[in-house]
Amino acid sequence: MQITLVDANLTISASNLLSATLRTDLVPVPTSLEFTVQDTEALKKALVLGAKVTVGEFGATFSLIKVMPLKTQTVKDDRRVGGIACVAIPEGCNRLIQAVDNAVILDQSSFNAAYRASGAKISLGSDLPLPEFICLKGSMPTQRLALYMQQEAAVMAFRNGKIGAYKIDALFKQEVAQKFDPSAVVWFNSDKLENMNKASYVSVDDDGATILGDGDTVSSQKIIQKAGLTSRQLKNMNKVLIQRGTILRPLTTTIQAGDLLEIESKNYIVLTAAHLVNTGALGGATATASKFWIGSL
Incomplete structure (x- = not known):
């Protein structure tokens, strides 16, 4: 997983990258990046709040919202060996995870307008009408957006390099991204859990x-x-999209949340896709895998 620090024009080498998880969901901020690197002078200088980050050809530019040093008791070359843990979300979405300073009240508008009015500095790639949107002062935009998404039977997804609003029914009408054998799925069979989620x-x-x-x-x-x-x-x-099972596969970054999968002639939506890379740069096992949480109506 090639992670590049845009401002510093620096690509994190495999020897310095410890782990990385690229995640997509069907939520108001539908993608995020978490990664940990070795604590070097160059990376310590480049990894600051607000720094821009890209991941290979994923198509999104992320902005760091959390940078946390991780120290160990091991000393090498007169320096304590440690790491830097980072969390990033799409650039322009930072204000969506902060309480608004002023009330946002829209009538006969759209999700794109609600995004922009809540402080986002991006435009949605796919939009849907929104009869009303109210986010009072001190409220979290993501929570209000999630509420109105539920009222419109819609989700947010990162697709074709942009965040967009999509009807749940429309997701089931798209082309199947990939077919899986039922044996590849760890199925959830619990009426009680289903009733709790609905x-x-x-x-x-x-x-x-x-x-x-x-x-x-x-x-x-x-x-x-x-x-x-x-x-x-x-x-x-x-x-409501109810979780039906999980799929663990070798690293497959082409499948993201919102994609349609076919399993034994039945269609399922990817609710969450998490792509993990562990390099083992400081010892331990290496791992490259993708995990998908799938659901249906």
Whole structure:
């Protein structure tokens, strides 16, 4: 996994890289990078908060939001051997993980407009209409975006080099990225866990008497009342991607969250994709692997 520090024009060598995890999810900030390097003078100078980082041909430029020194008791060449642990998110998304200073209230807008109004300095590659968006002063934009994504039965995904908003139904209509044998999957078979992750949402209409929403639930499933939502929004909130299993494969960075997989003639969406590299530069085992969490409606 080739990691380059853009500002310093420095590529982290395999001898200095200890571990790296490139991750994609279906959340408001849908990709992140975590890596640990050896504590050298050049890297210590280059790895500062806000520094720009790229990963091979992944297509995203990341910005460091966490830089933490890791010290050991080993001494080499009169210096304590240690590392530097870093976390980075896509450049321009930093304000989305900070509480807003002013209220953001939009009407008949879009997810792209909500992103920009919340402080993001990027434009979405794929957009969807958004009837309203409210993020009060002191609220976290990512939490509010996640709420409205659920009301629109939508997810955020990093695709084709850009963050975009996508309908859940649209993800199942795309071309299959790859087919897997069922033996490659560690399946989750638990009705209790599924019921914990799914709920039915209801509301009361303006007349104060009509109940809106789907009351078709099992006895162990939650029913949650939400005020001020339409039947369409309540129906969307009932549409949930439930985790069905995990797949562990050799490093396969071509598969990302949001991709469609086919397993025994059934389609599943990649909920999370984590690509791991352990170089063993300071000893220990090396590893290169990808793990996918898959789900369906």
